[in-house]
């Protein structure tokens with residue numbers, strides 16, 4: 001009985017949802033601790049596809065509770081839509097709760113996100129336009145609206161009025177757009193609060209009691225380390241801390257409680273949205289990987305940029321997260337690509353070879369990635385279920401990653417379906 005944290009190590013979409021789903025079958029709690037409905041976590045159960053945005057992917061299998069903790073930013077309309085979708089497929093959702101402390105994504109956050117991106121004309125971040133950044137800004141500026149406020153109409157009205165004073169001035173005077181109406185927003189959000197009132201609860205005491213009682217608790221990260229507000233490719237990042245460290249502030253649990261730190265990486269790299277991507281394959285091979293790997297955003301449908309695996313950035317991600325168990329997904333997508341390349345170093349503009357990630361995002365555009373070539377394999381590996389079912393060159397690929405990072409790969413994923421896994425060590 002222990003705690004498990006699943007985080008992304010690249011630019012998101014590593015297959016965290018699939019791994020969380022697998023682990024959640026034995027979990028008493030599954031907890032989202034950051035991000036919001038910018039996430040898109042896909043789980044295949046047989047032929048049936050589920051895409052979770054705000055709900056923890058554990059909702060499908062967890063027999064205990066699913067918690068959206070204080071660090072998440074919640075769009076209540078998205079929440080209700082997702083709950084309805086899941087229920088329409090015959091699944092129960094009465095085990096899903098939201099922290100009273102979680103901040104609410106308001107209509108003005110979504111508009112701000114959208115208007116700002118539109119205004120940038122070529123330098124945009126490429127956000128999901130879900131209002132994530134503006135909602136976290138208000139949280140930090142101490143003017144945010146929290147889930148608990150939806151249950152107190154008087155406070156809610158006061159906060160909406162205060163917020164709209166400033167936001168409407170911005171909409172009208174700076175963006176030259178229509179202002180928003182206090183009454184309309186107030187009525188809508190009082191009603192949303194009433195619809196959700198039985199699910200809005202305190203979560204931190206229950207979680208800490210569960211840790212003390214030795215329950216299995218799974219923390220599900222959204223986004224990934226290279227999109228981290230501090231350690232990613234700033235400013236082309238999201239507005240939260242999708243790291244294992246983010247769990248403590250985002251769920252109210254102490255660092256000493258976190259035991260199994262599971263980092264998920266694809267066998268190659270993808271990125272959706274703008275920003276540097278040193279190993280990007282902006283060519284036919286990149287297109288082939290996009291096609292075979294179905295690399296299109298689960299939230300926005302945008303084509304994902306594709307490229308080789310980058311061990312320099314992966315090492316950075318494992319260091320910040322303290323990863324002690326690796327998961328490599330989508331190894332099956334590399335079948336037939338020969339040779340394969342993996343980034344081991346960057347060459348700086350003055351010819352120096354470095355193997356650490358830089359804080360200077362602009363420099364990344366000038367660094368030349370230095371590759372190690374590996375032979376590759378032709379076999380279809382989607383039916384492999386034990387490590388020895390893999391071709392020798394697929395094993396060499398995995399072992400090259402392990403040796404470089406000094407961390408064991410405990411699970412290799414060879415297809416999107418929940419059972420397409422090679423599990424090398426049972427974690428619980």
Ligand code: GDP
Pocket residue numbers: 008012013014015016017018039040041042043044293294298329330331332333413414415416
């Ligand atoms: P997440 O955001 O990290 O949960 O990942 P997404 O769900 O956005 O994107 C991962 C995509 O890859 C989804 O469509 C998954 O169904 C799919 N997937 C996950 N693992 C594998 C795998 O091992 N092989 C293949 N071919 N697809 C996978």
Ligand code: IMO
Pocket residue numbers: 008011012013014038039040041125126127128129130131132133221222223224227236237238239272273274298
């Ligand atoms: P999951 O959980 C991939 C990217 C956006 C954009 C940047 C900022 O499915 O891995 P935001 O809307 O968060 O302000 O956008 O972050 N992004 C993701 N990319 N997967 C995600 O989530 C992402 N969530 C945000 O494309 O570049």
Ligand code: MG
Pocket residue numbers: 012013014039040041042298
């Ligand atoms: Mg995703």
